[in-house]
Amino acid sequence: MKIEPSGVVMIGRCNIRTEACTAKNVGPVTAIWSGNNQIDVCRECLDEKIRLDEWQIEGAKILPGKINVEIVTEKDVNAGIILKAVAKNDKNDILMIETLEIPYSGRKKFGDEFLKKDLEISIKTYAQKYLTTAD
Numbered sequence: 022m023k024i025e026p027s028g029v030v031m032i033g034r035c036n037i038r039t040e041a042c043t044a045k046n047v048g049p050v051t052a053i054w055s056g057n058n059q060i061d062v063c064r065e066c067l068d069e070k071i072r073l074d075e076w077q078i079e080g081a082k083i084l085p086g087k088i089n090v091e092i093v094t095e096k097d098v099n100a101g102i103i104l105k106a107v108a109k110n111d112k113n114d115i116l117m118i119e120t121l122e123i124p125y126s127g128r129k130k131f132g133d134e135f136l137k138k139d140l141e142i143s144i145k146t147y148a149q150k151y152l153t154t155a156d
């Protein structure tokens with residue numbers, strides 16, 4: 022099945038729920054599109070579907086070293102956290118900026134390291150797709 026990641030990360034419930042699912046009840050999920058259908062999926066389930074080759078990211082190529090992602094701000098808000106990440110190419114141009122706002126409950130459950138990693142992976146995936154489309 023061909024899928025198209027939206028690049029949007031939010032807190033929700035994963036629609037796939039494999040063994041390794043991190044959002045069986047609630048957690049960070051990313052919206053992907055398959056035709057006109059939206060599927061909310063956590064990072065673990067997305068990786069699993071791609072690994073099993075059940076899903077293919079439309080137009081995606083692996084572009085190692087072309088995209089650098091860094092978390093540029095971490096801001097505490099009402100005990101929750103707002104993370105902002107940028108993806109840059111090898112010429113240091115900013116390709117994409119993404120902000121993830123996690124309320125206290127999500128932050129407490131998943132921890133900052135997990136949330137940061139998830140945001141980095143998601144923005145990298147989206148930036149790769151964006152680059153391959155833009156080229």
Ligand SMILES: [Zn+2]
Nearest residue numbers: 035042063066
């Ligand atoms: Zn899942």
